Amino acid sequence: MARRFYVTTPIYYVNGVPHLGTAYTTIVADALRRYHLLCGDDTRMLTGTDEHGLKIEREAVAKGISPQVFVDDMSGRFRAAWPELSIEPSDFIRTTEPRHTALVQELWRRVEANGDLYLGEYEDWYCVGCESFKTEKELLPGNLCPLHARPVERLKEKTYFFRLAKYQEPLLRHYEEHPEFIAPEGRRNEVLSFVRGELRDLSVSRTSFTWGIPAPGNPKHVLYVWFDALANYWTALGGEGAPLGCYWPPEGYALHLVGKDILRFHTVYWPAFLLSAKIPLPSRVFAHGFLTIDGQKMSKSLRNAVDPLRLARELGADVLRYQLLRAIAFGQDGDFDHSALLARYNADLGKNVGNLLSRTLGLCGKVTGGKTPAFGAPTQLETDFIEEYTRRVGASRAHWEALEPHRALEEAIGLSSAANQYIDRAAPWAAAKADSPERVGTILATLLEALRGLSVLLWPALPNKMAQMRVQLGITPLAPAVGVDLWPMRFEPRAAGEALAASGPLFPTFDKDAEQALLAKLAPRVDSEKPNVPVVQAAPGTVSYEQFAALDLRVGVVKTCERVVRKDKLLKLTVDLGEPEPRSIVAGLALTFAPEDLLGKRVLVVANLASREFGKGLVSHGMILATGPSEALRLASVPDDVPVGSRLK
């Protein structure tokens, strides 16, 4: 009853290096891979890199190298990173590989043959500086490019469209018939409501850059990001009729792990492409949450500050894997907290599992000469413990099946706790003093078998540590094979007389000093960039939106400006706010600015401030915004091309 299990991670865009977020997804995928291996499933895991697109082209140019050289280097970093985290994908695909490009083009042709591609015009905001389109959302107020702060323009580009709208009903039907297709539940509902709304055809090609896969039959176009990238899950298996095709439905079970930010692409666009190409859909798309780090959002600077490889080198890959799998409810947002990591390591692994191994082997060394004792007549204690063992081993398995690694591991630790309870109740040291070797043997044999089971249950998360544990237990390394179920569902104590090989603490704990030292070493240091604004909560002096909105802030241009006699600080100016007549404003700018400095300048004005009388008929109808000491003011400003009278918001 070996299943064919195929798990994928997103392919990572090579404009960055592996960070904790990408490591997280990939570690979960690897843990699932290992779990399925243990079950005897025919298992396959895929990860890789996404290497096309304008950003890459641009970055390579900026570095003065060819895109290919650039992506070779970047992709290599991802490929090299995973083994350091004990991640062993079956395959690593790059979107620049011929095996991918050829099959993506085939996919394109199939979609085209199905009548789902048409040439049209894509119209949106375009920044000449970027040479790329911007969505409305990206733009700064006043239709400015967020990168260049210059106005974008409306532009049209020839592009192929995919008839996404056509697949609204088929998609909804598929969601309906396969409720497990999108998980978790909450995410499924989001997608559902999105698809129930209006689906617009999707632009799937570009002509404004060349670093991509040429569209078959029209090489002026390159395939646009999603059509190219999503296909990797399928192209990596070699396409239709290839030997690896058996990992794809209907024969295989294909699971895509994705971040919740790219859920839609995987549950709407990708299935639609496949429906069009008449290829079976993947079995399930599971969206996990985002990580915060020590309670802080993973900003760019934090991303780089928390390097999973550095953590792995410092603590061992297993410890990092364990924390990510155990501390974060898969599917929900989670926090990666450094001190919680150390605390959990000490508690779960050191004190619970590690000490259990240590005391068991210690007793064996003293009482049985470092060999496995015989399992004799069980008492109620053994019967109860074995019952709990069986229950937890089964529960752990069920949780892996349900994509709940945090719970699967919780069960494993619970089993270790139960063994610690059992050893206290059974008190083999007392039995040894009472000179009842058979009883001691039975107790120790029970514990050794529990530890053997643990070495399997924890292996998906802690492959290296569990390998070491098995060495100490004197058993062979786990050697998963297709069709062989290694999950320790049955409690079967070993034969007597086998050699054990205790060799000291498996999980040496950190004392307070060591913890402090590690935290100091590992904690992300980003304070320089953001002076750790601790509380940005609503302070007593906050204003409501309504209060804020009551302000009329406008862009104006200074038309006239003159000193005010006997008022050294004041300038009297008239400012054009786009109103019929320029406003007369009195402002305390004179210590910094000479009147001629300000002529023609753009300024920001509070336009609905109550008028103020300065005497001698001098009245100010507004306030000019500035910052700094009186003698070194800086005017709040906007670029010169912002129309006069524009309101700020």
Place this chain on the structure above:
RNA sequence: GCCGGAGUAGCUCAGUUGGUUAGAGCGGGCGUUUCAUACGCGCUAGGUCGGGGGUUCGACUCCCUCCUCCGGCACCA
């Protein structure tokens, strides 16, 4: 604005189709053992289960409403 999720012990969270004294882990407190990595085991938290109202013999669990947080969509004051 619409839709969805969440708000349970100091922290992280479980809580099945409503029913005796609301749970776990960690932390804290107390006790205890000595085989063990100063480890383990036992006991302990008296928490208005976000607020208010309702249904019911009885609600954390059902309904209404309000507040806060988060997410999706819409919109951009």
